Amino acid sequence: MILVTGGAGYIGSHTVKALKASGLSPVIFDNFSTGHRSFIKGTPAFEGDVCNSSDLEQVFGEYSIDGVLHFAGKALVAESAEMPESYYQTNLIGGLNLLGAMKKCGVRFLIFSSTCATYGVPERVPIPEDHPQNPINPYGETKLAFERAMRWFHKAHGLEYLSLRYFNAAGADADGEFGEDHNPETHLIPLALQAAIGHRAEVQIFGTDYPTPDGTCIRDYIHVSDLARAHVAGLQVLMEGRVQSQALNLGTGGGYSVREVIESVRRITGRDFAVRETARRPGDPPQLVASVNRAKDLLGWTAVESDLDKIVASAWKWLQRTPSP
Ligand SMILES: NC(=O)c1ccc[n+]([C@@H]2O[C@H](COP(=O)([O-])OP(=O)(O)OC[C@H]3O[C@@H](n4cnc5c(N)ncnc54)[C@H](O)[C@@H]3O)[C@@H](O)[C@H]2O)c1
Missing domain, CATH: 3.90.25.10 (UDP-galactose 4-epimerase, domain 1)
Structure with a gap:
C-alpha cells in the first residue's frame, strides 16, 4: 500500500484518486487540521499527526506500506513568518519523524511535496532545479531543510526520494469530487x-x-490533476529503480x-x-x-x-x- 500523508488535503486528495485509478492502494494519514473528512471517499484512512512518532509507527504497523507520498504540512507563507516554530515543528520535525518511522519499518521510497518557495527570489527564469536555493520565509526554509534531510538519509540509509517542487497548484477535479478549500484562502x-x-x-x-x-x-499555474499524475509517475519510476533520488520542478x-x-x-x-x-x-x-x-x-x-x-x-x-x- 502507499501511505499518503495529508491525503485529505487539496493536492493529496486529487493524488489519492489518481493512485487508485492507476491500480495502486493508498492509505490516508491526516490530522484533518486543514484537510477534509469529506475528501476520504472510502479510502482507508488513519487519523494521526506527523508530529507524533507513535501515530506514524502505528500506521506503519497496521498497514503493509511500500512507499510514501508526503503532503502533510503547513503551507501559508505569511503565517510562517508569524509563527516559524510551528512550521519547523510540522514541516521539519514532523518530516524527520516520518523518515524515522520509514527507516524503522524498512520503507525506502518517498515522494515529497516541496515548493518553488525554496528558490527564494530567482536570479533567472525559467528556474532550473540547480538554481541556488535561498528561501526568504520560514515556509520555504523548512521545506528546504527537509529536502536536505532526505539527501542525507539517502546517503546514510538508502532512502530513495523525489522532491517535487510545485509552482502554483490550481484548479479542481474534473468530476467535481475535490477542489481547493483552504481557510484562510491565500491563492x-x-x-x-x-x-x-x-x-x-x-x-x-x-x-x-x-x-x-x-x-x-x-x-506558473499548474492544474492539480496534472500534479496528481506526476506523483503517480514519479512513484512508479522511483520504485522501479528507473530514476535517481533528486528534485524535480512541476510547472508548465x-x-x-x-x-x-x-x-x-x-x-x-x-x-x-x-x-x-x-x-x-x-x-x-x-x-x-x-x-x-x-x-x-x-x-x-x-x-x-x-x-x-x-x-x-x-x-x-x-x-x-x-x-x-
Ligand atoms: N497548494 C500549492 O500551491 C502548493 C505549492 C507548493 C507546495 N505545496 C505543498 O503541498 C502540500 C499540500 O498542499 P495543499 O495545498 O494540498 O495543502 P492542504 O492544507 O490542503 O493539505 C495539507 C494536508 O496535510 C494535513 N496535515 C497538516 N499538518 C499535519 C500533521 N501535522 N499531521 C498530519 N496531517 C497534517 C492537513 O490536514 C491537510 O489534509 C503541502 O506540503 C504544501 O506545502 C502546495
Whole structure:
C-alpha cells in the first residue's frame, strides 16, 4: 500500500484518486487540521499527526506500506513568518519523524511535496532545479531543510526520494469530487472566484509596477490533476529503480500575470467584481516560472490540463458546488 500523508488535503486528495485509478492502494494519514473528512471517499484512512512518532509507527504497523507520498504540512507563507516554530515543528520535525518511522519499518521510497518557495527570489527564469536555493520565509526554509534531510538519509540509509517542487497548484477535479478549500484562502484563483460569486467584496492586486508586460506578478499555474499524475509517475519510476533520488520542478514552463488571471475569471464566470490595486508585498518576486525539462525527461510527464481558462473553469465548477461560507 502507499501511505499518503495529508491525503485529505487539496493536492493529496486529487493524488489519492489518481493512485487508485492507476491500480495502486493508498492509505490516508491526516490530522484533518486543514484537510477534509469529506475528501476520504472510502479510502482507508488513519487519523494521526506527523508530529507524533507513535501515530506514524502505528500506521506503519497496521498497514503493509511500500512507499510514501508526503503532503502533510503547513503551507501559508505569511503565517510562517508569524509563527516559524510551528512550521519547523510540522514541516521539519514532523518530516524527520516520518523518515524515522520509514527507516524503522524498512520503507525506502518517498515522494515529497516541496515548493518553488525554496528558490527564494530567482536570479533567472525559467528556474532550473540547480538554481541556488535561498528561501526568504520560514515556509520555504523548512521545506528546504527537509529536502536536505532526505539527501542525507539517502546517503546514510538508502532512502530513495523525489522532491517535487510545485509552482502554483490550481484548479479542481474534473468530476467535481475535490477542489481547493483552504481557510484562510491565500491563492489568487480561488480568491478571484470567491469575489465573482459574491463571497468576498473584492480581489486585491499587490503591485502594478513590476517589470512584467502588464506590471503585475507572473506565476506558473499548474492544474492539480496534472500534479496528481506526476506523483503517480514519479512513484512508479522511483520504485522501479528507473530514476535517481533528486528534485524535480512541476510547472508548465509558462506563466500568467495577476491581471490575466482576473480577466480569465471574468471571462469564465461571466461576472464582474471589484479589483483593488495596492502596494507590492515584500518578498513577491516579479516572475516565478519553472524550467520543466527534467520532469519531462525523467517522468515522461508534461502538464496537459493547465491552460488558464481550463483551470479557472474547473475551479469555478467546484466552487459552485460547495456551500457558501
Ligand atoms: N497548494 C500549492 O500551491 C502548493 C505549492 C507548493 C507546495 N505545496 C505543498 O503541498 C502540500 C499540500 O498542499 P495543499 O495545498 O494540498 O495543502 P492542504 O492544507 O490542503 O493539505 C495539507 C494536508 O496535510 C494535513 N496535515 C497538516 N499538518 C499535519 C500533521 N501535522 N499531521 C498530519 N496531517 C497534517 C492537513 O490536514 C491537510 O489534509 C503541502 O506540503 C504544501 O506545502 C502546495
